[in-house]
Amino acid sequence: MTDRRIPRHPTDDYGREAVARRQEFVREHTESALQHTSAYSLDPATLPGNIENFFGAAQVPMGLAGPLLVNGEHAQGEFFVPLATTEGTLVASYSRGMKLCRAAGGATATVIDDRMQRAPVFSFENARAARDFRSWLDEHFAEIAAAAESTTSSGKLLDIQKFSVSKLLYTRFNYSTGDAAGQNMTGKATFAACAWIKQNYPGELHFLLEGQFATDKKTSVVNMLHTRGKRVVAEITLPNDLVQEHMHVDVQKLFNARQRSLMGSIMSVTNNNGSHSANGLTAMFIATGQDVANVAESSAMYGFTELLPNGDLYASVTLPALIIATYGGGTGLATQRECLEMLDCYGAGKVHKLAEIMAATVLAGELSLASAVVAEEWVQAHDDLGRNRP
Template sequence: MSRSPVFQFDSPREAIQFSRRLPDFKDALVRSAEATSRHARLQNVTSHITGSDVYVRFDYTCGGAAGQNMVTIATQNACNWLRNTSFASELNIRNFLIEGNMSPDKKPSWGAVVAPRGVEVVSWAVLSDAACQQVLGCTTERLYKTHRLLQEGGIRNGQFGCNVNTANVVAAIFIATGQDVAGVAEGAWAHFICDYDYTSKSLKISLYMPSLPIGTVGGGTGYATQQEALQIMNCAGPDSKSRLGGIIAAFAIALEISTLAAGASDTFSESHQRLARKNKI
């Protein structure tokens, strides 16, 4: 989990000087940040200069918690030390903001793909042509070509990421397990890939999800119903965050395949009419 405060200076020269000196304070920043929590562990401190401002990204591990609030408190304490240290007069910091919008909290951004924020996970599957026809009602080749059509359309439309509807699964499991639902904005980014083997007619499928901001302790995970959902999936407790991420990715790839097959077999509209409307056909 990350937080990215911004420090303001009178000129780019001072911003550059601050950025160059920042690595010298890494140990002190670690001590200050980690003093606020038993679980937050500061891993990296990275600076980015924009004009006379320096955005500093603090990256943490947070144990079993998602950690959004945890890292906010830890980063505030670290930055308070930086602003009050005996070197503060030399640093010439003019202003400070705890979040400068460079950690993509609750919003889609390329930063959440380049530098994962939360649990990074990949799921994959191999479909035989026989199973595809029996269960999904289409051939693997048809499924593959349908995916290519959606992929090309997404590129033409400037789609952020490449998937069919991973947000459905992410939103549903986030609500059921007490996650911060606003995190769907960053967590639903996914890269869905199909690779067709023309010899065996099998279809290799993978789904990469770089930033699932999830936890299995703390926050909404402690509510009775949400705790029950976590227990059903054997994801309750501090050591289950990666397992929960894997389950989300597994359900997401299953929905990707199912929805893609509905389009490939021309039953997408029919299924909505038959299953989701009061006046069923």
């Protein structure tokens, strides 16, 4: 029986020899020649902390959308947005929405809140003991915060939310995390905080570091209400004649369709009353080195429209759980850094700027797709641009 263990090098697992052995292993045990997967420009030496058993790279085509005009507090001016996707029509649709927004004077974007959680659950003998612990947490917040912040140079414990059920106390330790997404940071900090609590609390308690109340990489109502990552709003007012010129539909029909879509969202009990926020966010996440699994939370969206007395249409999107970074993780890898640099969003002090650009991008995509559906251009656009014909 042949040895089917994936080859690893004991001291230099990202070196040329280790990578070549794994590529040969794949060729021996599968039907793939790795003609394209093994061809890449990134330096494997930069990958520790990002990938294990490295053998190649997936090349996802990228298209350029824009210009996107953003009137943000951090993002100001026009941006060309890199979108990594294999879905035809996506870049064209977002570009069309961006063109409309630009003609209307740009999208206004605002970061409303910024916090990342770890959510330990504490167990007690009875409900009264759990209730008493709530007060103790408030009384010793400064010491708990000091223990948590001893593990990080940029994370700050903002507050501890508390939710009682039975003899359990579910908590949400809320942190600011700078330009990092912060899940690992908050995990380490909260573990240190819980260790201090365990050592200093006068009563008996047990804790589980994550009680699934932070709902990491899972969408949830609690995060939509209380924020996870960045809560950011993008909004715009659209004159009717401009919408008719660019989208071939009047705002009254667009608003009426919106009301019907809201009913469908209610009936299906979805976390998103929009059209396709996950499309633009996923494409930007891949391009800029974000943790793509966070799209499960980040694509949650509150869409709101209002038909104004003068006939204009007000439209906005609120992303309550946008989990992104401009530093750390995959953002420093070669192609991902280049895409962030295209947006002037790489490195320290840039994460709110990136959040505003992403929210404005989502708004453009929502306007474009909703208009295509109402104008009955949606199917034809996919037929023209979305079929990979031989």
